[in-house]
Amino acid sequence: xxxxxxxxxxxxxVKAEQGLHIRPCTAVAQLSMKFQSRVRLRKDNNPPxxxxxxxxxxxxxxxxxxxxxxxVDGPDAAEAIEHLAALFESDFVTHPSPAAMP
Amino acid sequence: MKLCDFxxxxxxxxxxxxxxxxSAIKAMVASLKDAGGIRAEDEEGIVAAIMKREELGSTGIxxxxxxxxTKHASVTKLIATVALAGGGVDFASLDxxxxxxxxxxxxxxxxxxxxxxxxxxxxxxxxxxxFCKFLRQSKTKExxxxxxxxxxxxxx
Numbered sequence: 001x002x003x004x005x006x007x008x009x010x011x012x013x014v015k016a017e018q019g020l021h022i023r024p025c026t027a028v029a030q031l032s033m034k035f036q037s038r039v040r041l042r043k044d045n046n047p048p049x050x051x052x053x054x055x056x057x058x059x060x061x062x063x064x065x066x067x068x069x070x071x072v073d074g075p076d077a078a079e080a081i082e083h084l085a086a087l088f089e090s091d092f093v094t095h096p097s098p099a100a101m102p
Numbered sequence: 103m104k105l106c107d108f109x110x111x112x113x114x115x116x117x118x119x120x121x122x123x124x125s126a127i128k129a130m131v132a133s134l135k136d137a138g139g140i141r142a143e144d145e146e147g148i149v150a151a152i153m154k155r156e157e158l159g160s161t162g163i164x165x166x167x168x169x170x171x172t173k174h175a176s177v178t179k180l181i182a183t184v185a186l187a188g189g190g191v192d193f194a195s196l197d198x199x200x201x202x203x204x205x206x207x208x209x210x211x212x213x214x215x216x217x218x219x220x221x222x223x224x225x226x227x228x229x230x231x232x233f234c235k236f237l238r239q240s241k242t243k244e245x246x247x248x249x250x251x252x253x254x255x256x257x258x
Contacts (some may be wrong), residue, residue, distance in 0.1 A: 019218045021218060022161055022163065054196070054225075059226045
């Protein structure tokens with residue numbers, strides 16, 4: 001229902017030393033897929049990519065310390081953006097175990 | 103970065119017969135060795151390093167694609183090979199589907215930026231459904247190479 005839909009935006013920074021290589025991309029996509037909301041990430045003024053697609057995330061070629069715009073849109077967006085922002089903060093190493101996620 | 107900058111043309115395997123992860127990786131690394139991309143004495147170590155990376159999580163990223171890779175001090179520039187497995191390889195992919203397109207990368211440890219740029223190049227083209235379709239239809243090294251060149255020139 002449209003009335004349930006919420007949009008959240010936040011800037012996130014890639015802290016992984018090697019940038020957004022396959023493992024971080026996989027972690028972001030897997031976490032995004034746990035939510036109903038649409039997840040999009042954008043680098044600079046490029047078109048946004050689908051946060052649920054590893055291929056899309058790989059195409060960002062986001063190096064270490066690159067800032068990305070994270071936008072989450074949907075019924076569980078509030079929760080999703082917190083988990084995703086935490087994943088970026090965690091450097092993709094100490095992200096919550098899958099069991100702890102919704 | 104263009105695909106043809108790092109894909110070793112002679113190492114392309116258009117008809118990979120392997121249906122298991124390890125045998126697919128072994129065949130691709132052997133092909134890189136046969137093409138002169140890596141030294142024979144490094145072959146085993148590279149296979150082991152790629153398999154170790156797979157233990158951290160499958161590089162079968164969905165949509166029938168896998169990108170097995172490792173860093174290895176024996177290479178001075180990033181190299182890769184492409185394999186097409188018509189029968190599909192069981193890669194423990196994230197979506198549970200067998201893999202038909204494989205890009206295997208070996209990169210020098212001190213050049214993470216090149217690794218990211220190669221991944222960008224590979225993923226950008228693999229997002230193009232026609233590229234994937236034509237790649238899976240390719241039956242010879244030459245056909246694959248022509249397609250990679252067309253992709254590099256944005257002609258697909």
